[in-house]
Amino acid sequence: MADDMQDFAAEARAFLDAHAPKAPDRTAPSWGEGDDSMAYFSSLPPEAEREHVQRARDWQRVRHEHGFGWITGPVEYGGRGLTPVHDLLYDAVESEYDVAHTGVLSVIGLGMIGPTILAHAQPHIKERWLPAMYRGDAIACQLFSEPGAGSDLASVATRAVREGDHWVLNGQKVWTSVAQHSQIGLALTRTNPDAPKHRGITAFLVPMDAPGVEVRPLRQMTGGADFNEVFLTDVRIPDDHRLGEVDGGWTVALTTLMNERATVGSEGVGPVAAALSPDHLSALMRATWTWDDRALRARLAELLVDALATRHLNTRALRMLRAGGTPGPEMSVSKLMYGQNLTRAAHFVSDVLGPRIIADTGQWGTYAWSELLLATPALRILGGTEEIMKNILAERVLGLPKEVRS
Amino acid sequence: MTADETGLRELRASVREFLEAKSPEEAVRKLMESEPRYDPAVWAQAADQLRLPGLVIPEEYGGDGFGLVELGVVLEEMGRALLCAPFFATVVLAAQALLASGDREACARHLPGIAAGRTTAALAVAEDSGSWDPALISARAVPDGEGAWRLTGRKSFVIDGTTADLLLVVARTVAGPSLFAVDRDASGLSAGPMETLDATRAMARLTFDAVPATLVGADGAAGRTMAKVLDVASVGLAAEQSGGARRCLEASAEHARTRHQFGRPIGSFQAVKHKCADMLVQVELAEAASREAARLADEGSAEFPVAAAVAHACCSRAYMFAAMENIQVHGGIGFTWEHPAHLYFRRAKSSQLLFGGPAVYLERLLDRLGI
Numbered sequence A: 001m002a003d004d005m006q007d008f009a010a011e012a013r014a015f016l017d018a019h020a021p022k023a024p025d026r027t028a029p030s031w032g033e034g035d036d037s038m039a040y041f042s043s044l045p046p047e048a049e050r051e052h053v054q055r056a057r058d059w060q061r062v063r064h065e066h067g068f069g070w071i072t073g074p075v076e077y078g079g080r081g082l083t084p085v086h087d088l089l090y091d092a093v094e095s096e097y098d099v100a101h102t103g104v105l106s107v108i109g110l111g112m113i114g115p116t117i118l119a120h121a122q123p124h125i126k127e128r129w130l131p132a133m134y135r136g137d138a139i140a141c142q143l144f145s146e147p148g149a150g151s152d153l154a155s156v157a158t159r160a161v162r163e164g165d166h167w168v169l170n171g172q173k174v175w176t177s178v179a180q181h182s183q184i185g186l187a188l189t190r191t192n193p194d195a196p197k198h199r200g201i202t203a204f205l206v207p208m209d210a211p212g213v214e215v216r217p218l219r220q221m222t223g224g225a226d227f228n229e230v231f232l233t234d235v236r237i238p239d240d241h242r243l244g245e246v247d248g249g250w251t252v253a254l255t256t257l258m259n260e261r262a263t264v265g266s267e268g269v270g271p272v273a274a275a276l277s278p279d280h281l282s283a284l285m286r287a288t289w290t291w292d293d294r295a296l297r298a299r300l301a302e303l304l305v306d307a308l309a310t311r312h313l314n315t316r317a318l319r320m321l322r323a324g325g326t327p328g329p330e331m332s333v334s335k336l337m338y339g340q341n342l343t344r345a346a347h348f349v350s351d352v353l354g355p356r357i358i359a360d361t362g363q364w365g366t367y368a369w370s371e372l373l374l375a376t377p378a379l380r381i382l383g384g385t386e387e388i389m390k391n392i393l394a395e396r397v398l399g400l401p402k403e404v405r406s
Numbered sequence B: 001m002t003a004d005e006t007g008l009r010e011l012r013a014s015v016r017e018f019l020e021a022k023s024p025e026e027a028v029r030k031l032m033e034s035e036p037r038y039d040p041a042v043w044a045q046a047a048d049q050l051r052l053p054g055l056v057i058p059e060e061y062g063g064d065g066f067g068l069v070e071l072g073v074v075l076e077e078m079g080r081a082l083l084c085a086p087f088f089a090t091v092v093l094a095a096q097a098l099l100a101s102g103d104r105e106a107c108a109r110h111l112p113g114i115a116a117g118r119t120t121a122a123l124a125v126a127e128d129s130g131s132w133d134p135a136l137i138s139a140r141a142v143p144d145g146e147g148a149w150r151l152t153g154r155k156s157f158v159i160d161g162t163t164a165d166l167l168l169v170v171a172r173t174v175a176g177p178s179l180f181a182v183d184r185d186a187s188g189l190s191a192g193p194m195e196t197l198d199a200t201r202a203m204a205r206l207t208f209d210a211v212p213a214t215l216v217g218a219d220g221a222a223g224r225t226m227a228k229v230l231d232v233a234s235v236g237l238a239a240e241q242s243g244g245a246r247r248c249l250e251a252s253a254e255h256a257r258t259r260h261q262f263g264r265p266i267g268s269f270q271a272v273k274h275k276c277a278d279m280l281v282q283v284e285l286a287e288a289a290s291r292e293a294a295r296l297a298d299e300g301s302a303e304f305p306v307a308a309a310v311a312h313a314c315c316s317r318a319y320m321f322a323a324m325e326n327i328q329v330h331g332g333i334g335f336t337w338e339h340p341a342h343l344y345f346r347r348a349k350s351s352q353l354l355f356g357g358p359a360v361y362l363e364r365l366l367d368r369l370g371i
């Protein structure tokens, strides 16, 4: 590791030592101890959910005050001006500590919307929102999908009509994660119905407290409600909240989607990490007396081959970044594999547990897996379905002919 | 010594250029039906021009002292080209066994010849079961009373076993499995070619009838030696496999772009497109697994044994998958003798089972993980 990296890591460690306890080692055999949650999506009651979000904001603020809130961000907006490698290094160090989960802020807002605002917004909008977001004051959501526009995002139908120096938005968004906690959303709207689909879209930053914005929680199959329907009725947005050119919103969307792949593909942290931990899975097999089942052992090994190879893929992407290059198809492959690995892990474990995953016997670390099991279908859908990711790999990496599109 | 990225690119380019000239498909097809199953002139050029046999042999034994990262680059290229040569047996198996034995005298005696390309060598471990588990070995060695040994028994699946100048043989003594060196011309040794699924990789059955042999390393130490060799050899094999898998993917993508049916390139049909994408995913994982394992080996990392087992499993699966789907994407032409797809299919299946197959290597991964 280069000197400045070592200094940076030491600085991060000093900060964390002063502000957070060390995390219990989740990968070490600790069967039967502590929290056995395997929740990928939260399914907390509203009061607990609000507390959870507040803890996330508080931790983000502390991070930001000490220079670790936006490591790659430009200094003028409160960033640190360092490289993605510093960012990853910080994440690695932080994972050794027991800190609040900040996914509600970081996955979509800081991971996807922040970089898009930075790339496409006017300077005073950047000044208004970027520091607030990275300080934990503002949460952002992605208002892309609509009932009629999922994989085919260019079909968005939410209309934006110009009225002087304002735009008036009307339409419905759906599956909008964290909208219920958000202060702003990045919306794709149709501004030119006559242009070819991709050419008639404009992107806006929508203050979620603007009159006419209504967020309705959607209950998802895990039981909780992380995502929402968002109705936009005569919502007035000043023109300076536009990102990019009029009818040039597709370029803006691509910035977000590119960052989405990188964010979603990165390895899981928190409780779900146990799903791919060799020690945890072998402890589970011991606890359930399935230890010497040859068929299950072979499946465990297969699962670990994929999990460890995916980790190698991420390491290589990181090495490429560190050398100043851009990673190739690694991030898309990684995103695909991550969803599949967790899915396979959940089904492997359900075969180990048998009936113990269908009803709660009270035994530690058994029924808890049902939370992950129920979350896995989403991992093959969100951030671009498996099928769409394969189209992208085949067309962009292998140069196969484009699909016939209308 | 370690090459930087530019060095690795140059190494790859020169090996690829060499193989395109010396091991095109026609040459492979000709050699796989001839005896010996390689071209000694090409082998000599690989040694003289590219110094390939000595690449990973330490400098003190006349080699260039590079690591598994560089070896991986060479093996990926050889895997792409299906090169018929005694490289794998000599450099990846036998030389590594000598080094792993820790026997400096044996290394000094044999490695310089190997590094210079003068000596080819083979490693004889498996018997008729095909298992590489030293505990399952029944060939025996007894002291001849004059400091040497006499070896009796049978070995199978010995890569390049009919042509190698030097044979390294695992046999059982009172102390346990031990490693021995046997000369090609030793009395009591007979070797016959085995018919092989993958004709590009020659294999032999060896019979030992009180053959004079020299102990390599400590008596009874071959269990540990073989564990080390298997880690290195499976990473070498993984590189070869990922190179072959990448070649299959490229062939499929090329075909999918150019072959038309129903008035469109077949690659515009999603069933075909997704097959190719699935191959790409497997190939990317395989490359990452084998290259990271090589890197960890060269860094002397404690994570190497696990990474080696991951690479072995991941690349075996990826190659088999890519070789099968490659035929499917090609349709009927892919099933013809004339088309190279079957050569890769054969190599993929043969490599997948070379060191015992999935049941064995999956358990080895769990073992290396301490599970």
Ligand SMILES: Cc1cc2nc3c(=O)[nH]c(=O)nc-3n(C[C@H](O)[C@H](O)[C@H](O)COP(=O)(O)OP(=O)(O)OC[C@H]3O[C@@H](n4cnc5c(N)ncnc54)[C@H](O)[C@@H]3O)c2cc1C
Binding pocket: A108, A141, A142, A143, A144, A145, A149, A150, A151, A152, A174, A175, A176, A177, A178, A227, A378, A381, A382, A383, A384, A385, A386, A387, A388, A391, A403, B270
């Ligand atoms: C948990 C979760 C959180 C989400 N969060 C957000 C969010 O915050 N913001 C947001 O904007 N969106 C969000 N989404 C929406 C998500 O991006 C879409 O669900 C996804 O892109 C798929 O679109 P769709 O649901 O309309 O399915 P469809 O596009 O209708 O797809 C249905 C099926 O058809 C297949 N299909 C469609 N087109 C093709 C094609 N061309 N080739 C092959 N197969 C095809 C799909 O792969 C899928 O299997 C979220 C979704 C989930 C599950």
